[in-house]
Amino acid sequence: MKIVIVGTGYVGLVSGTCFSEMGVDVTCVDVDRKKIDKLRQGIIPIYEPGLEELVSKNVNAGRLHFTTDLREILDEVEVVFSAVGTPPDEDGSADLKYVLEVARSVGQNMKKYLVIVTKSTVPVGTALKVKNAIQEELDRRGVNIEFDVASNPEFLKEGAAVHDFMSPDRVVVGVANERAKEIMSRLYKPFMLSGDRMIFTDIPSAEMIKYAANSMLATRISFMNDMANLCELVGADINMVRKGIGTDSRIGKKFLYAGCGYGGSCFPKDVKALIKTAEQNGYEMQVLKAVENVNEKQKSILFDKFMKHFNGKVKGKTVAMWGLAFKPETDDMREAPALVLIDLLLNAGVSVKVYDPIAMDECHRRIGDKVIYCKDMYEATVDADTLMLVTEWKEFRVPSWSVLKKVMRGHVVVDGRNIYDGKELKGNGFNYYKIG
Ligand SMILES: NC(=O)c1ccc[n+]([C@@H]2O[C@H](COP(=O)([O-])OP(=O)(O)OC[C@H]3O[C@@H](n4cnc5c(N)ncnc54)[C@H](O)[C@@H]3O)[C@@H](O)[C@H]2O)c1
Ligand SMILES: O=c1ccn([C@@H]2O[C@H](COP(=O)(O)OP(=O)(O)O[C@H]3O[C@H](CO)[C@@H](O)[C@H](O)[C@H]3O)[C@@H](O)[C@H]2O)c(=O)[nH]1
Numbered sequence: 544m545k546i547v548i549v550g551t552g553y554v555g556l557v558s559g560t561c562f563s564e565m566g567v568d569v570t571c572v573d574v575d576r577k578k579i580d581k582l583r584q585g586i587i588p589i590y591e592p593g594l595e596e597l598v599s600k601n602v603n604a605g606r607l608h609f610t611t612d613l614r615e616i617l618d619e620v621e622v623v624f625s626a627v628g629t630p631p632d633e634d635g636s637a638d639l640k641y642v643l644e645v646a647r648s649v650g651q652n653m654k655k656y657l658v659i660v661t662k663s664t665v666p667v668g669t670a671l672k673v674k675n676a677i678q679e680e681l682d683r684r685g686v687n688i689e690f691d692v693a694s695n696p697e698f699l700k701e702g703a704a705v706h707d708f709m710s711p712d713r714v715v716v717g718v719a720n721e722r723a724k725e726i727m728s729r730l731y732k733p734f735m736l737s738g739d740r741m742i743f744t745d746i747p748s749a750e751m752i753k754y755a756a757n758s759m760l761a762t763r764i765s766f767m768n769d770m771a772n773l774c775e776l777v778g779a780d781i782n783m784v785r786k787g788i789g790t791d792s793r794i795g796k797k798f799l800y801a802g803c804g805y806g807g808s809c810f811p812k813d814v815k816a817l818i819k820t821a822e823q824n825g826y827e828m829q830v831l832k833a834v835e836n837v838n839e840k841q842k843s844i845l846f847d848k849f850m851k852h853f854n855g856k857v858k859g860k861t862v863a864m865w866g867l868a869f870k871p872e873t874d875d876m877r878e879a880p881a882l883v884l885i886d887l888l889l890n891a892g893v894s895v896k897v898y899d900p901i902a903m904d905e906c907h908r909r910i911g912d913k914v915i916y917c918k919d920m921y922e923a924t925v926d927a928d929t930l931m932l933v934t935e936w937k938e939f940r941v942p943s944w945s946v947l948k949k950v951m952r953g954h955v956v957v958d959g960r961n962i963y964d965g966k967e968l969k970g971n972g973f974n975y976y977k978i979g
Contacts, residue, residue: 544567544568544621544622544729544730545567545568545569545570545619545620545621546562546567546568546569546570546620546621546622546623546624546730547569547570547571547572547613547616547617547620547622547623547624548562548569548570548571548572548624548626548662549572549573549613549623549624549625549626549627549645549648550572550573550625550626550627550628550641550645550663551571551572551573551575551578551579551582551609551626552573552589552626552627552628553589553591553701553704553808554626554662554663554697554699555571555573555624555626555627555662556571556582556587556588556589556594556598557591557594557699557704557705557708558624558626558662558697558699558708559571559607559624560594560597560598560601560607560705561597561705561708561709562730563601563604563606563607564597564600564601564709565733565734566606566733567606567730568606568608569601569606569607569608570608570609570610570616570620571607571608571609571610572609572610572611572612572613572616573609573611574611575611576611579609579610579611582598582609583609585598585599585602589874589875590873590874590901591701591702591704591705591873592702592703592705592872593705593706594704594705597705613645613648613649613652614652617649617652617653617654617657618654618655620657621657621658621726622657622658622659622660622726622727622730623649623657623658623659623660624660624661624662624695625642625645625646625659625660625661625662625663625673626662626663626697627641627642627644627645627663628641628663629641629642629663629664629665629812630812631812631815631816634819635815635816635818635819636666636815636816636819636820636823637664637665637666637669637812637816637819639665639669639672641663642661642663642665642669642672642673643672643673643676646659646672646673646676646677647676647677647679647680649677649680650676650677650678650679650680650681650684651680651684653677653681653688653690654688655688656688656689656690656691657690657691658690658691658692658693658723658726658727659673659677659690659691659692659693660692660693660694660695660716660727661673661692661693661694661695661750662695662696662697664696664697664753664754664757664809664812664813664816665694665750666750666754666816666817666820667747667750667751667820668747668750669694669750670692670693670694670717670746670747670750671692671746673692674692677690677692691718691719691720691722691723692719692723692746693716693717693718693719693723693727693746693749694715694716694717694746694749694750695714695715695716695717695727695749696715696749696750696752696753697753698711698712698713698715698753698756701807701808701870701872701873701875702870702871702872702873703872709734710734710737711734711740712740713740713741713742714731714734714735714740714741714742715742715744715749715752715753716731716741716742716743716744716749717743717744717745717746717747717748717749717750718743718745718746719745719746724743727741727743728741753813754813754816754817754820755817757809757810757813757814758813758814758817758831758834760798760810761805761810761813761814761831761834761838762830762831762834763798763799764798764800764801764802764805764810764838765805765833765834765835765837765838765841766834767781767785767799767800767801768801768802768804768837768838768841768978769837770784770801770979771801771978771979772844772979774979775979779979780979781801781961781978781979782961782979784979785799785800785801800960800961801961801978801979802841802880802959802960802961802978803841803842803844803845803880803884803933803959803960803978804838804839804841804842804844804880804883805838805869806842806869806870806877806878806879806880807869807870807875807877807878807879808875808877808878810878811835811838811878812878814831814834814835815835817831818831818832818835841880842880842883842884843883843884843887844959844978845884845931845933845957845959846884846887846888846891848957848976849862849888849929849931849955849957850891852929852955852957852974852976853928857888857891857892857893858891858892858893859892859893860893860894860928860929860953861893861894861895861896861926861927861928861929861952862888862893862894862895862896862927862928862929862930862931863896863897863898863917863923863924863927863929863930863931863951864881864884864885864895864896864897864898864914864923864931864933865898865899865920865923865930865931865932865933865934865936865939866881866899866932866933866934866935866936866939867879867881867897867899867902867903867905867906867933867934868881868899868901868902868905868934869881869934870934870935871934871935871936871937872936873901873902874899874901874902874904874905875902875905876902876905876906876909879934880933880959881897881906881933881934882909882910884931884933885897885910885913885914889913889914894915895913895914895915896914896915896917896922896923896924896925896927897914897915897916897917897923898916898917898918898919898920898922898923899934899936900936900938902934903916920938920939920942921942921946921947921950924947924950924951925950925951926950926951926952927951927952927953928951928952928953928955929953929955929956929957930947930951930955930956930957931957931959932956932957932958932959932960932962932963933959933960934960935960935962939962940962944967944968944971944973945971947973948971948972948973954972954973954974955973955974955976956968956973956974956975956976957976958975958976958977958978959978960978961977961978961979963975963977965977
């Protein structure tokens with residue numbers, strides 16, 4: 544089977560590579576010529592464990608191709624995936640300009656039946672807009688070509704993207720007829736060896752499932768952050784509470800970790816977009832509005848704890864920050880809590896020394912030389928008054944407290960991900976603050 548994936552960003556590149564690993568002939572298309580040139584040279588524009596090896600394996604096997612020209616490939620494929628970005632518009636709604644651009648381009652160039660599948664996260668009703676945009680172009684050309692649209696939202700997580708795509712919990716596909724359903728079943732068959740986890744729905748439901756999933760996960764996190772803040776006030780421990788509730792199989796253990804707020808390219812944007820969809824339909828998503836508010840406050844919680852420790856007298860102090868990416872195993876800093884924290888600290892006259900195993904270049908690209916970039920985690924702590932743990936990379940989990948005791952000027956640790964043992968730190972002479 545031959546397919547094309549339009550948009551070679553995170554999702555496009557990972558899904559294209561994984562489809563080709565399963566024997567599908569995949570052409571990845573992007574308007575960004577530099578990106579395509581790099582990919583052709585084997586240079587991967589994103590950091591994602593396991594991806595580089597898989598890309599080169601499938602390129603060498605002749606199943607994975609990169610181009611900037613959608614026209615040259617449309618005649619040969621059965622399915623066109625659209626995996627372009629859907630960034631938030633000024634009002635929070637999803638901006639569909641790239642999605643509709645792709646639809647028009649397909650309509651201008653297709654010569655035979657195709658299934659056009661939207662993989663990007665898009666609001667309910669988008670498939671209809673895609674269908675209309677394609678049909679308008681066909682009408683303009685005066686040709687009559689059959690096609691179907693489908694919705695196939697993507698649930699992969701950055702940092703675990705290859706695994707998530709290769710072994711999905713489920714694959715959701717919204718279709719309007721049997722013809723499209725048969726083609727999508729055939730495409731995903733190799734991923735279904737350990738049981739059929741394909742869920743076929745109507746198209747609006749598939750579009751909604753993606754927003755509902757991300758919003759539910761974001762809700763769990765904000766709920767736990769809210770609980771954590773209450774635990775602190777009443778003398779309970781959020782980690783114990785998490786274990787106590789997570790073992791209830793109706794609740795489950797995952798995505799119950801309190802921290803310094805959720806970030807990334809999806810949760811913040813998708814929660815906003817769903818609130819907006821509701822608004823446009825005369826409905827108010829009260830729960831999600833609270834989810835957002837809690838998250839906004841949570842992003843400054845490490846700063847609040849730091850201020851409280853020093854009774855507000857922080858001007859001239861130095862903070863060592865471990866972790867910049869919005870989560871481990873990625874260099875992505877979109878909506879990262881570290882960015883909010885850095886701003887708060889700099890505005891309060893604090894010097895910030897940072898270290899992240901992968902996201903240093905990305906941080907520099909975003910904020911330049913406002914902070915001091917250190918070559919390793921310990922260098923960042925030299926003469927620091929406080930250490931803030933923002934991203935729970937594995938290498939930060941078991942630091943040498945005796946080294947830190949020697950090199951730090953102050954002995955304060957603010958743990959934004961609850962990875963340290965408070966008793967151990969106190970035993971080593973540190974003031975330790977966690978979340979909840
Ligand atoms: N990043 C994730 O972890 C993730 C996971 C699931 C779903 N999603 C959703 O998938 C979509 C894509 O996300 P992403 O992070 O991969 O985006 P991205 O911004 O990393 O990549 C989008 C790519 O599309 C290209 N593009 C834009 N217009 C184009 C056009 N007309 N023709 C060809 N290429 C074009 C851009 O050059 C860019 O390379 C979004 O809707 C996002 O919400 C993302
Ligand atoms: O218990 C938890 C779990 C996560 N987080 C934070 O939540 C954010 C998002 O984490 P994660 O969901 O692992 O990363 P993403 O790569 O953004 O993946 C989410 O967003 C993608 C894009 O839509 C979806 O495909 C995925 O299913 C969905 O998990 C990060 O800042 C995490 O630190 C917590 O604070 N506590």
